Amino acid sequence: MTEPAAAWRDATLAAALLAVDPAGLGGIVLQARPGPVRDRWLAWFRTLLPEAMPFRRLPPGIGDERLLGGLDLAATLKAGRPVAERGVLADAHGGLVIVPMAERLPPTVAARLAAVLDRREVIAERDGLALRHDAAIALVLIDESASEDERCPASLTERLALSARLAPVPLGEAALPAITADDIARARRGLGAVAVTDQAIEALCATALAFGIASLRAPSLALAAARAAAALSGRSAVGEEDLIAAARLVLAPRATRLPAAAEDDPPPDEAPEDTPPPEDAPAPDRAPETDDTPDPGPDAGALAELVLAAAAAAVPPGLLAALAGGGPTRAVGGGKAGVAKSSKLRGVPTGTRPGMPGGGARLALLDTLRAAAPWQRLRRPATGGAAQPRISVRRDDFRIRRYRERSETTTIFVVDASGSAALARLAEAKGAVELLLADCYVRRDRVALIAFRGRAAELLLPPTTSLVRARRSLAALPGGGGTPVAAGLEAAQALAEAVLRRGGTPVLVLLTDGRANVTRAGTGGRDVAEADALAAARRIAAMRLAAVLIDTSPRPQAQAERLASAMGARYLPLPYADAGALSRAVRTVQPAQGAAHAA
Amino acid sequence: MRHEAALAASAERGHARGVTSRPLFPFSAIVGQDEMKLALMIAAVDATIGGVLVFGDRGTGKSTAVRALAALLPEMRVIVGCPYACAPERPQGLCDTCREDSGKRHRTALVPVPVVDLPLGATEDRVVGALDIERALAQGVKAFEPGLLARAHRGFLYIDEVNLLEDHIVDLLLDVAASGENVVEREGLSIRHPARFVLVGSGNPEEGELRPQLLDRFGLSVEVATPTELATRVEVVRRRDAFERDPAGFSAAWSAEEAKLRRRIVAARRRLEDTAVPDAAIEQAARLCISLGTDGLRGELTLVRAARALAAFEGERTVTLAQLRRVAPSALRHRLRRNVLDETVSTTRVDRAIAEVFGA
Numbered sequence: 038m039t040e041p042a043a044a045w046r047d048a049t050l051a052a053a054l055l056a057v058d059p060a061g062l063g064g065i066v067l068q069a070r071p072g073p074v075r076d077r078w079l080a081w082f083r084t085l086l087p088e089a090m091p092f093r094r095l096p097p098g099i100g101d102e103r104l105l106g107g108l109d110l111a112a113t114l115k116a117g118r119p120v121a122e123r124g125v126l127a128d129a130h131g132g133l134v135i136v137p138m139a140e141r142l143p144p145t146v147a148a149r150l151a152a153v154l155d156r157r158e159v160i161a162e163r164d165g166l167a168l169r170h171d172a173a174i175a176l177v178l179i180d181e182s183a184s185e186d187e188r189c190p191a192s193l194t195e196r197l198a199l200s201a202r203l204a205p206v207p208l209g210e211a212a213l214p215a216i217t218a219d220d221i222a223r224a225r226r227g228l229g230a231v232a233v234t235d236q237a238i239e240a241l242c243a244t245a246l247a248f249g250i251a252s253l254r255a256p257s258l259a260l261a262a263a264r265a266a267a268a269l270s271g272r273s274a275v276g277e278e279d280l281i282a283a284a285r286l287v288l289a290p291r292a293t294r295l296p297a298a299a300e301d302d303p304p305p306d307e308a309p310e311d312t313p314p315p316e317d318a319p320a321p322d323r324a325p326e327t328d329d330t331p332d333p334g335p336d337a338g339a340l341a342e343l344v345l346a347a348a349a350a351a352v353p354p355g356l357l358a359a360l361a362g363g364g365p366t367r368a369v370g371g372g373k374a375g376v377a378k379s380s381k382l383r384g385v386p387t388g389t390r391p392g393m394p395g396g397g398a399r400l401a402l403l404d405t406l407r408a409a410a411p412w413q414r415l416r417r418p419a420t421g422g423a424a425q426p427r428i429s430v431r432r433d434d435f436r437i438r439r440y441r442e443r444s445e446t447t448t449i450f451v452v453d454a455s456g457s458a459a460l461a462r463l464a465e466a467k468g469a470v471e472l473l474l475a476d477c478y479v480r481r482d483r484v485a486l487i488a489f490r491g492r493a494a495e496l497l498l499p500p501t502t503s504l505v506r507a508r509r510s511l512a513a514l515p516g517g518g519g520t521p522v523a524a525g526l527e528a529a530q531a532l533a534e535a536v537l538r539r540g541g542t543p544v545l546v547l548l549t550d551g552r553a554n555v556t557r558a559g560t561g562g563r564d565v566a567e568a569d570a571l572a573a574a575r576r577i578a579a580m581r582l583a584a585v586l587i588d589t590s591p592r593p594q595a596q597a598e599r600l601a602s603a604m605g606a607r608y609l610p611l612p613y614a615d616a617g618a619l620s621r622a623v624r625t626v627q628p629a630q631g632a633a634h635a636a
Numbered sequence: 637m638r639h640e641a642a643l644a645a646s647a648e649r650g651h652a653r654g655v656t657s658r659p660l661f662p663f664s665a666i667v668g669q670d671e672m673k674l675a676l677m678i679a680a681v682d683a684t685i686g687g688v689l690v691f692g693d694r695g696t697g698k699s700t701a702v703r704a705l706a707a708l709l710p711e712m713r714v715i716v717g718c719p720y721a722c723a724p725e726r727p728q729g730l731c732d733t734c735r736e737d738s739g740k741r742h743r744t745a746l747v748p749v750p751v752v753d754l755p756l757g758a759t760e761d762r763v764v765g766a767l768d769i770e771r772a773l774a775q776g777v778k779a780f781e782p783g784l785l786a787r788a789h790r791g792f793l794y795i796d797e798v799n800l801l802e803d804h805i806v807d808l809l810l811d812v813a814a815s816g817e818n819v820v821e822r823e824g825l826s827i828r829h830p831a832r833f834v835l836v837g838s839g840n841p842e843e844g845e846l847r848p849q850l851l852d853r854f855g856l857s858v859e860v861a862t863p864t865e866l867a868t869r870v871e872v873v874r875r876r877d878a879f880e881r882d883p884a885g886f887s888a889a890w891s892a893e894e895a896k897l898r899r900r901i902v903a904a905r906r907r908l909e910d911t912a913v914p915d916a917a918i919e920q921a922a923r924l925c926i927s928l929g930t931d932g933l934r935g936e937l938t939l940v941r942a943a944r945a946l947a948a949f950e951g952e953r954t955v956t957l958a959q960l961r962r963v964a965p966s967a968l969r970h971r972l973r974r975n976v977l978d979e980t981v982s983t984t985r986v987d988r989a990i991a992e993v994f995g996a
Binding site for chain 2: 061101104105117118119144145148149151152155160161162163164165166167191192195233235238239241242243245246251252253254255256257260390391411412414415433
């Protein structure tokens with residue numbers, strides 16, 4: 038079978054299984070860009086489900102009040118008492134929730150969805166309400182990501198049994214199988230009675246282990262899938278073909294390594310065609326026949342091998358290539374949440390909190406109204422008079438918006454590696470930078486390294502979080518030559534601007550003795566060089582960057598201090614700067630720590 | 637007004653404390669994960685240890701274990717009608733209302749120990765408590781509706797995905813956890829009530845690091861990893877499946893085990909006071925902390941307390957090196973200064989120090 042045909046077959050089988058046991062399987066990750074194939078899959082999937090089953094779509098950027106439930110503003114104002122409103126998840130109880138653009142789902146929303154999947158109920162403590170609603174749901178995560186970098190949050194995909202890739206499927210291949218809603222309904226009725234042997238469980242566990250799947254949710258979900266497959270085929274016990282189907286659909290896409298035996302197989306990308314299917318492995322293009330298969334033999338090892346071999350053939354080609362390269366694949370993904378800081382003005386809105394607007398905080402109108410709504414009846418007599426406002430809002434009601442932005446403080450080290458500095462203190466300066474690096478690492482800051490010597494400045498290390506790289510490039514830093522302070526500052530300014538454009542917060546740490554002797558143009562001349570340096574410093578001051586200047590000369594220099602004040606930087610002579618003082622100094626100029634609590 | 641607050645709260649509490657709609661997976665049926673289970677047992681024996689942090693791989697049953705704790709804990713005696721579940725046997729820990737009434741004899745009752753979930757997205761008013769809108773509207777009285785902190789008093793407050801908790805809620809929790817008291821000043825209310833709870837957090841480090849201030853608040857920190865032996869994994873999946881298919885039957889089959897564990901906790905609590913901590917053990921604990929360079933005395937204190945709770949749990953009369961050795965990784969691994977030049981994992985460093993200080 039060609040790859041697109043196999044992908045489509047698996048995708049439709051996955052849809053059928055999910056229709057049989059939505060809550061048990063948790064859902065499906067559908068890797069598909071918008072297009073007719075995706076539409077056909079979704080439409081067909083809908084036809085498999087009972088008419089009355091909820092089928093809700095989650096709008097991107099949904100807030101907690103609609104997701105989990107909260108106060109119904111209009112009803113509350115009308116009734117004069119708090120009226121709760123159910124969220125989308127509670128509304129979808131017993132049905133499906135479609136999540137478009139799931140790769141852009143923020144980790145916080147993913148965590149809420151994961152909690153609902155785990156508990157099968159929505160628990161929310163919001164707006165003065167304690168909400169608790171049943172919510173046995175399944176998710177259809179539509180993953181439209183273009184590259185490996187963006188993937189659905191792993192915390193969520195981990196909980197969904199199934200996945201399907203529609204990307205390689207042309208419309209011509211997308212023929213619909215002959216499974217009908219009646220078949221599904223019959224399977225649903227039979228699901229509870231499907232028996233599972235210990236050997237079957239062991240086979241799935243062994244297969245998961247052979248694929249290097251650490252999580253124990255995977256074999257559990259595979260077991261649920263095998264049950265659904267058996268029920269779909271009208272069997273009363275999970276048979277070999279059900280295990281194989283489950284291993285193909287649930288386990289193979291999660292593989293982090295190839296099972297040892299399968300590595301001898303021909304080139305990975307041909308595996309689906311070249312690996313002969315085991316003796317009676319099915320190719321269930323259509324709904325499998327309804328015949329009772331007896332339990333597989335008592336030899337669990339043989340069964341496990343059979344399942345493994347069949348599933349290995351289903352490992353997605355791209356994944357196989359990556360695995361062959363030995364690179365980590367699935368293990369990464371998600372987790373790039375980074376440190377996020379709250380901000381009053383920028384970033385993605387993440388909800389509201391009580392507080393007065395002003396001082397940069399923006400009023401969250403709806404939430405303020407929501408806070409005020411329940412009190413209207415009480416407040417009316419107090420306000421009294423004919424000129425009574427329609428809605429009385431008091432200080433306690435005010436809600437302000439909270440935003441979240443990637444904090445990504447980038448500490449830019451600008452190191453003077455010139456002769457004057459280098460000969461005396463470069464080693465110590467390197468030591469100081471190492472200490473600061475360690476500090477940045479603890480705070481998970483990004484660091485960048487610019488060195489200036491001779492005639493120009495050089496960006497040795499673009500912003501990175503890799504401490505190892507930073508240390509390496511620092512160790513390799515040579516010394517000697519003139520002191521082009523102006524060039525160093527300009528390079529730092531350019532980098533700081535780039536960091537700002539990306540929404541980060543640059544912090545400048547300049548290590549120099551301040552004795553500039555190379556001008557902007559790269560020529561000699563102490564006076565011009567110093568004037569250039571001061572001009573560059575003032576441009577940095579105009580950007581209001583947080584900065585520290587560490588004077589690396591053996592005796593504190595007036596030039597360095599002047600440069601620091603022109604830059605608006607904190608001045609710190611190295612002789613007094615032991616490790617603790619250095620790190621404190623850099624920390625005091627860092628706005629990120631304080632701002633995190635401001636909003 | 638206070639009594640009205642009490643009434644309103646107890647009604648609400650009744651709802652919140654009631655048996656959860658879905659039966660919970662029994663604690664004793666959890667396969668493996670001994671360090672996590674032990675840490676939770678230690679916290680159940682001695683609540684002053686300061687909470688448990690469970691960090692690790694996905695799908696290891698972190699939240700299952702914490703939630704299962706609820707069914708396992710022996711019931712506690714409370715003053716009937718007190719919204720904060722005051723303990724009659726501790727006069728110094730009473731809330732204002734109960735203290736005022738202290739002349740009278742309180743009616744008491746046994747209730748389950750609360751294990752309160754702090755759901756993500758919880759708003760401040762629900763965490764600390766707020767004016768009871770319904771009662772304010774219906775009866776025109778200013779009644780305080782206690783929040784999750786009040787509900788968790790004397791019990792456990794559980795935060796799943798603790799690293800995703802919003803900063804302003806974290807600040808709130810830290811403040812209350814440190815003072816043991818919840819102070820509410822909002823909507824014209826001015827209320828303070830005791831709020832001492834065992835903070836239990838769980839999360840996956842891939843989702844983000846935990847703020848150091850919060851990390852330090854946990855007495856014990858446990859790392860969980862998925863088991864790698866096939867037999868263990870099969871057993872996990874098998875039990876999980878059996879539970880999913882028949883929750884009530886599964887729970888019933890494990891009820892004897894649960895009762896046994898509960899009796900052990902009760903016995904350990906009784907023994908705790910009389911479990912001796914010899915000076916030698918304290919000295920050993922101090923030496924270990926010094927060799928690891930942990931900040932402050934919290935590490936030592938937690939280590940000794942946890943070792944004592946473990947000794948009590950295991951029916952020993954005296955704390956020995958054996959208990960110190962077992963609890964040291966959980967008590968200390970999150971208190972190490974991050975040394976970036978040394979890339980060894982914290983656990984390895986603790987293990988190495990244990991071998992050095994206590995001998996192999």
